[in-house]
Amino acid sequence: MSSMSGLNVLLKRIPYKFKTPFLLDSRAFIGGRWTPAASGATFPVYDPEDNQVAYKIANVSRVEVKTAIGAAQTASRQYKQLTHRNRKILLREWTKLIKRSRDDLAAICTLELGKPITESYTTVDYGISFLEWFEGEIERLYGETIPAARGSNRIMTYREPQGVVAAVTPWNSPVAMILRKVGAAISAGNAVVLKPAPETPMCAIAIAKLFEQVDYPEGTLNIVTGDAAASVDIGDEMCHNPAVRHLSFTGSTSVGKFLNAECAKHLKKTSMELGGNAPFIVFEDANIQKAVSSLANSDLLDKHACALTALLSTIPSSTSSQRDSRKQLMAFLNTGLYGTRMLILAPLYSSRGVEKAKAHQEDAVSKGAKIISGGFIKEDLGPNFYVPTILTGGPSQEMRSWTQETFGPVMHLTPFETEEEVIKLANTEESGLASYFYTEDISRVWRVSEALETGMVGVRTGLVSACEQPFGGIKESGIGREGSKFGVEDYTNIKSITVGL
Ligand code: NAP
Secondary structure: OOOOEOHHHOOOOOOOOOOOHHHOEOOEEEOOEEEOOOOOOEEEEEEOOOOEEEEEEEOOOHHHHHHHHHHHHHHHHHHOOOOHHHHHHHHHHHHHHHHHOHHHHHHHHHHHHOOOHHHHHHHHHHHHHHHHHHHHHHOOOOOOEEOOOOOOEEEEEEEEEOOEEEEEOOOOOHHHHHHHHHHHHHHOOOEEEEEOOOOOHHHHHHHHHHHHOOOOOOOOEEEOOOOHHHHHHHHHHHHHOOOEEEEEEEOOHHHHHHHHHHHHOOOOEEEEEOOOOEEEEEOOOOOHHHHHHHHHHOOOOOOOOOOHHHOOOOOEEEEEEEHHHHHHHHHHHHHHHHHOOOOOOOOOOOHHHHHHHHHHHHHHHHOOOEEEEOOOEOOOOOOOOEOOEEEEOOOOOOOHHHHOOOOOOEEEEEEEOOHHHHHHHHHOOOEEOEEEEEOOOHHHHHHHHHHOOOOEEEEOOOOOOOOOOOEOOEEOOEEOOEOHHHHHHOOEEEEEEEEEO
16 A cells, blocks of 8 residues: 555544545545646645644646546446446445445545534435435436337437546535436446545545445546646636536536536536525424424534534525514524524534635624524634524625525524515525425415425425435526436437438
């Protein structure tokens, strides 16, 4: 084992003993080889609990990305020759290894993100669930026979792999975000070049270490690691290299729009899983206790730990309640979440997250919002322990929390009078990822679900993501769906073959 892999990669002591230390490495994975940056450059990854450097990772340049894309292209030609059954056998093997390393993967998540370990297990298991689902989908990538208008023809369609898929993932729920995207692309028969977020590269590296143990053609999965400055060149190469046929991105709307526009210059296919400002609506006829416990279980206000590092883009960012239920809701929020229960706070993923949450909160307060709960850093615990914040008044269209996604623990509580009013308010958002509402009225369930302009609606539930369910947004929240059969089909081209008799 090289000196760049294993426990010697760790630059700080952590209270966890890795079972398979070979999962830790500081290098990129290109064409089946572990490679330092050609320039020798590295970038630091911080432990959000104390902002200390946890390790230093290869900071690659455009050259290594080009090599990775070339390796992926060679691998994809070989890999697409395998039968679907063989692809499934390989995926099953990779999944088995990931399951076996569940403890280590969860520990890495906690180290990189500051997540409480229970939350880290949740994201690892969530990621595994996608691989298990895709395993079933591989052999269901059916084509069709189409009745031809000309009697002398026969028409069939096949679903073919696209070739090289470039993937870019964010820091949040890193294992799940990577497996949901990379797992689908590989299941569909493609080779992948992945750029993980600079906050969470080790999750990607560990996943690739396990991938390497399986008999995939070399270069089927490549990991190119880099910091925010390197991202620009990495992204540019991914968007403009002709061998890349599909760019799959999960992250903010602004970066997604930019990458999508670059890819459009070559008519590359894109998948865009972007930001959202999810409304959470509680009607007067709702079961308030259920609504509150669902909010408490959301990533904004986790019932056990305020697991604020684990913010999903489906996180509720504004809660609206009809006036009659508002007092009740506020009472529950105060006593249920902040009253008797002792909270264990987790840090936000980095000081970047703290700055954004703080800026949005201060901006809202300067424009009339009032803090009813939280809104400060618990410095005795660490620099990134931001206490979840509930504001009243707003969000109004002048506030940054309205026009931008906070993606942090700041929530507005907004009263409303009528169903029409709240639907109008929710639909004013430019984003359209997820929305949630609570009611016990069956007609309202359908009426409001159909009226809300989001890709996903949670009715009487605060959880709208699962491996079997199409995940994705409309409007500025993205293009395409991940998970489910659609998530795999997205990485195929339909080829039609017409045979003349
Ligand atoms: P981000 O700033 O957009 O970054 C996402 C990824 O893109 C990171 O790896 C980032 O690396 C990279 N990146 C940025 N500029 C790039 C460029 N020019 N070329 C190539 N890569 C580039 O988002 P984030 O703060 O990491 O993640 C939070 C966002 O993700 C939120 O907006 C959230 O809603 C969204 N999200 C959406 C979903 C969904 O399924 N819809 C799921 C999870 C998260 P660098 O940091 O190095 O630039």
